[in-house]
Amino acid sequence: MPPVKVLEDIYWVGAVDWNIRNFHGFTYTTHRGTTYNAYLILDEKIALVDTVYGPFAGEMMERIKEVVDPAKIDYIIANHVETDHSGAIAEVLKHASRAKVIGTARCKAGLEKHYFGNWDFQVVKTGDELNLGSRTLKFIEAPMLHWPDSMFTYIEKDALLLPNDAFGQHLASSGRFDDEVDEAVLMAEAAKYYANILWPFSTLILRKIEEIQKLGLKINMIAPSHGVIWRKDPMKIVQAYISWAKGEAKRKVLVVYDTMWGSTEKMAKAMVEGLRSEGVEVMLFRLPCSDRSDVVKELLDARGLVVGSGTINNGILPTVAPFLEDLVGLKPRGKVAAAFGSYGWGGGAVKHIEESLTKAGMKLVLPGLSVNWVPNKEELQRSFEFGKEFAKKL
Template sequence: MKIIEVKKDIFWVGVIDWNIRNFHGHTYTTKRGTTYNAYLIVDEKIALVDTVMGTFAEEMIEKIKEIIPSKNIDYIIANHVEIDHSGAIPEVLKLFPQAKVLGTYKCKEGLWRNFYRDMDFQVVKTGDTLKLGKRTLKFIEAPMIHWPDSMFTYCPEEKLLLPNDAFGQHYATGERFDDEVKESELMEEAKKYYANILWPLSTIILKKIEEIQKMNIPIETIAPSHGIIWRRNPERIIDAYISWANNETKKKVVIVYETMWGATEKMGRRIAEGIISQGIETKLFDVTNADRTEIISEMLDAKGFIFGSSTHDNDMLPTLAGFLEFLKGLRPKNRIVSVFGSYGWAGGAVKAIEDLVKEIGLELFQPSLTIQYLPTKDELDKCFEFGENFAKIL
């Protein structure tokens, strides 16, 4: 079993979940799998920072035994109560019953509810420290990044930040560090993670980054609890988070539609051609067969959104409706939005989309485009013009 040393005497003891394809229920598709990262810090006292999904507990414990075959774990740092990080705590405590668990008060509540109340638990808060020997662990509460119990752990002697879910990616690979993988793939997965999980928490994330920057703590390595460890250029992911959290966008349009007999699809394709004619990056998705996780990721840095649907029972089609409800929970801001659609004898889809766009908190920037039955050549020309005009207001 390969032992991976993050820093001297600080080891990655996580596991790689190569085959998982859905996360958080079915809200997130993980086409590249994921990892559950845990870290063993070996000093005069030994600390395990986070664990793994319970189904992988044995694999993690085997790594730990190989590193410390005749020593005990003194502390388990629970940065987050979610079971992909805390699920193996009961198995670790069976092997090391004397270990004390440290986390926030909300973490204590969650672990007691998930597992049992007789674990030796010490509540910590921002500024509290734990001396292990040559190394110190400093705790930074990070509520709602992305659960109320979340916290970061920082080791000043190693300039190492262990932020649990922050700065992570669902990215299963045999390599563990950012200088060992393709940056394009790494940033694609980091962006996808932010867009689908952290986007609605952007204001909180900005404040937390500002708080840490004011602490003037040097950071050479960021070791999250999913995916790759940032050691070559941790500023790369911090800067990306600042950009995403500020809702910074580029001249790019994402069109998401659902069609019944092809009329709405014809409209969407022609609208896209109009936008592209103005030199604007454009992504066109049929929501019924595209990956929602990928669509949301593309929307994170897009200035323009366009939504379209055929009419069904005086409403939009159901897959697009579900997509927009999901988007509402992500709370995007400062976007330019337009709507299009088709109908037979009575409309309703376009108005339903408009109403939901307003619920999301976004503003409609030009009159919607509605066409009855299949679009004629002249009507397709209007779709092209609709796209041109949308591009010009970006």
């Protein structure tokens, strides 16, 4: 794939990773691959905004060479330290030995610790600008979106926002723009990206969007560092982020469980029918048959969550534990929840689930439901009624 013209004298020179299927230490499945986006800006001074994951440095350098001699690059803008965006900086500097690296103070510290390079570095903060000639880059610090070092770069001339990991998606495609891919797939991957990476920072996201609005920055295009570029309707993803960050949801419930010998599963299916009888949209997931990061994505626009497990060693099945740990870390906003499960000679699973749900910031709206051994007809009816009652609590 050759470099792609984004705007006049601005080129995408990143890389498409068609084959990656796991991200962030196997906590996030990337069924559709990803991209590492880097943007080359030609002016009186030449700037490269972000780089790519180290193994793709050669691809990026070949694309840069198709546009300009890399030795002419004056600046490397490092919006984020994480290695999927900074991994090729050292390779670029081999070709562009006079280039200055630009980033926040935390970015400088992070890059030095990652790469041990004695680079010419300029620290910038919100409001600082870098004039390239006909274009001026404006920098906006964005700490914890999603690392402490994160920064946005804005080009007023083009109303172009380069926000690194914000507004991105893990999506490999032959198209580089939102109007070149399936919109339903695009928004699904954007939602999954938000839910699994940015959800814990929702309050900060709302503040940052408000800050940008107060700065009066016009935005005609958003070019993130993963996935496609938003040019058709960049405000679509901004409005989606506002909705997700506020915890807006619909009458939708996830029933998530695992079962040892089928008893908890019988309860789960009865609850699904109870929920459906009240006109609620329901999705049923068995762990680990269902991918955790996909389940988290579906929780983004759901109002309620019911989690179940059989009991083992006075606690939950080990297959359920990682999902609950995800919830504690992500802290989904505005969700109501409940727990259920079966047990043999001793209980414990329901209590453990309730503790985790509470720790994740969810509101328990029903006492947990436990069944000894295999649920009989009456207990299955109780499970059905449990679903009905939970639906009324939404």
